[in-house]
Amino acid sequence: MTVDPDANSFGAAVRDLIDKQAILELVPRYCRGIDRMDADMVRDCFHDDATDEHGSFRGTADEFVAWAFDLLAGYDSTFHFIGNQLVELGPAAKDRTARCESYGIAHHRRAGGADHKNLITGFRYVDDLERRGLGEPWRIVRRIAVTEWSRVEPEDSWWSVPDGFTVGARDRTDPVYGHPNTSFGGNDDGQVQQR
Numbered sequence: 001m002t003v004d005p006d007a008n009s010f011g012a013a014v015r016d017l018i019d020k021q022a023i024l025e026l027v028p029r030y031c032r033g034i035d036r037m038d039a040d041m042v043r044d045c046f047h048d049d050a051t052d053e054h055g056s057f058r059g060t061a062d063e064f065v066a067w068a069f070d071l072l073a074g075y076d077s078t079f080h081f082i083g084n085q086l087v088e089l090g091p092a093a094k095d096r097t098a099r100c101e102s103y104g105i106a107h108h109r110r111a112g113g114a115d116h117k118n119l120i121t122g123f124r125y126v127d128d129l130e131r132r133g134l135g136e137p138w139r140i141v142r143r144i145a146v147t148e149w150s151r152v153e154p155e156d157s158w159w160s161v162p163d164g165f166t167v168g169a170r171d172r173t174d175p176v177y178g179h180p181n182t183s184f185g186g187n188d189d190g191q192v193q194q195r
Helices: 007-035 039-043 061-072
Strands: 046-054 057-060 077-089 095-109 119-132 138-152
Touching: 007 039, 007 077, 007 095, 007 119, 007 138, 039 061, 046 061, 057 061
Parallel strands: 046 138
Antiparallel strands: 046 057, 077 095, 095 119, 119 138
């Protein structure tokens, strides 16, 4: 990014960086909500009139959350990792648009090894986002989840977590919720799960 030393263009560049940072934080927050089974966090990433195209699913944000959480309940754990992200901002305005392309890998784990239950997928999220008013949050208005590849892992290739290790939880008992600065509050007792 080239910045003109002129105060107006410098201020615009700073606003662009702030907008980009907000968008870059939105996608990992969505992934946290999915992996921790926090439907409120996931839903908060979308505008009320948003749509999602996700695998075989096509529908509204509310319909997507219901569909996804029903599907995810069949897994013991999921782990969404976001890699490369590219944000392209629309013109600066009170209401602003952007597109964010995010590359990711998702692991879906279910003990017992049922077919297609230990699944690893390479994907991209192609998100159209809007900030509807100055100072308002960026949210997804349209998402297309693009599948690039997927594979099934056999049960015997997974390592069992030894006793005494802190393990992730699929609810608000996860360690991330124990910090007071965490989005959507902390857990009640600050306890973490150990195997």
